[in-house]
Amino acid sequence: MKFPRIVSVEPLPNFRLRVVFEDTATTIVDFTHELESPIMHSIAEAQSFARVRLTDDGYSVYWDVNVPALERPDAASDWLYLQGFSAEARLYYENLLENTAEWEQATRTFRQHFPHFDRNS
Numbered sequence: 001m002k003f004p005r006i007v008s009v010e011p012l013p014n015f016r017l018r019v020v021f022e023d024t025a026t027t028i029v030d031f032t033h034e035l036e037s038p039i040m041h042s043i044a045e046a047q048s049f050a051r052v053r054l055t056d057d058g059y060s061v062y063w064d065v066n067v068p069a070l071e072r073p074d075a076a077s078d079w080l081y082l083q084g085f086s087a088e089a090r091l092y093y094e095n096l097l098e099n100t101a102e103w104e105q106a107t108r109t110f111r112q113h114f115p116h117f118d119r120n121s
Helices: 038-043 077-083 087-098 103-113
Strands: 006-012 016-021 026-030 052-054 060-063 074-076
Touching: 006 052, 006 060, 016 077, 026 077, 074 077, 087 103
Parallel strands: none
Antiparallel strands: 006 016, 016 026, 052 060, 060 074
């Protein structure tokens, strides 16, 4: 099962990213709490955080900072995609994905149950 590819990523003020996916979903992800993690420490300054890049395959983003490759901060498209859902919708969707082999079917079922969900609440 694959999540949609990321088509663009844009750093925003206050350690947030605007992420646009191939299915046209757009979400704002707040990294404030993730910056407390040791691997994310290298992007805890605004200048470093702004160096976010999209991988060639579109399934993750990374930060182009001066650290060894194995220590380079990154975030996968599935995690970024799920961050856009409200807490209730995210739990429902994660459970649905565990029981659905195809992402497209999971998305259709999800949208039937949450037709007016707010991806940024």
